[in-house]
Amino acid sequence: MYRFFRLTILVMIVITLTFYLSELPGKTQEKNPPQIIPGPWGEIVDPVAPQKFESDVEKVIFYRQQQMRALSAHFRSLEGIIDYEIPFQGQAIQHIEALNNIAKYLPDLFPEGTAANPDKKGAKDLIWKEPEKFSQHIQGFQKSLADLQCVLNQSGESNNKKTALIAVRHQCLACHASYRVR
Numbered sequence: 001m002y003r004f005f006r007l008t009i010l011v012m013i014v015i016t017l018t019f020y021l022s023e024l025p026g027k028t029q030e031k032n033p034p035q036i037i038p039g040p041w042g043e044i045v046d047p048v049a050p051q052k053f054e055s056d057v058e059k060v061i062f063y064r065q066q067q068m069r070a071l072s073a074h075f076r077s078l079e080g081i082i083d084y085e086i087p088f089q090g091q092a093i094q095h096i097e098a099l100n101n102i103a104k105y106l107p108d109l110f111p112e113g114t115a116a117n118p119d120k121k122g123a124k125d126l127i128w129k130e131p132e133k134f135s136q137h138i139q140g141f142q143k144s145l146a147d148l149q150c151v152l153n154q155s156g157e158s159n160n161k162k163t164a165l166i167a168v169r170h171q172c173l174a175c176h177a178s179y180r181v182r
């Protein structure tokens with residue numbers, strides 16, 4: 001009797017473990033197997049599995065987050081050039097143009113109904129409760145970029161460049177403080 005009991009418990013543990021392991025991260029990969037990318041260098045397995053979207057809202061959020069990451073990469077590149085004097089001065093203007101282009105269509109990236117679910121990371125629904133204030137944030141961001149572009153074109157004091165870059169950073173952080181859950 002005691003032996004039977006032990007066996008049952010053991011079997012139950014094995015079943016629970018198997019279930020638990022099948023739920024681990026590999027799961028998305030199973031549902032979404034990696035793609036083989038053929039080409040002149042042979043057949044290569046793409047380490048990034050294709051996206052799987054449950055809805056159009058998820059697609060918009062995905063796109064918006066990619067654009068935010070693009071903002072971040074261009075901003076950090078400028079920071080490298082201006083604050084850390086990494087010698088790619090000639091490329092600063094390309095980064096500011098890229099930032100300007102993304103900032104221009106920022107209003108389109110926030111269609112109504114694309115807030116994050118409660119308690120999840122992402123966009124707060126406050127964005128759609130106070131649309132005017134939100135667009136003031138976008139305009140403030142665009143203005144800070146225009147000012148930075150001006151300073152960069154003048155090729156003057158490096159302190160002015162630093163100040164103008166901080167003003168851009170302030171706009172990123174101010175918008176996040178009010179409208180982003182992280």
Ligand code: HEC
Nearest residue numbers: 065068069071072075122123137138141171172175179180
């Ligand atoms: C007008 C508001 C606004 C401005 C300006 C803004 N952001 Fe964002 N940002 C957001 C919101 C809202 C989110 C959350 C979006 C979501 O997850 O759907 C976000 C998300 C992000 C993310 C996370 C993306 C991800 O993969 O989840 C990064 C990184 C980011 N922003 C960087 C920046 C940088 C850098 C700047 C300035 C150069 C900037 N943002 C300017 C509103 C803004």
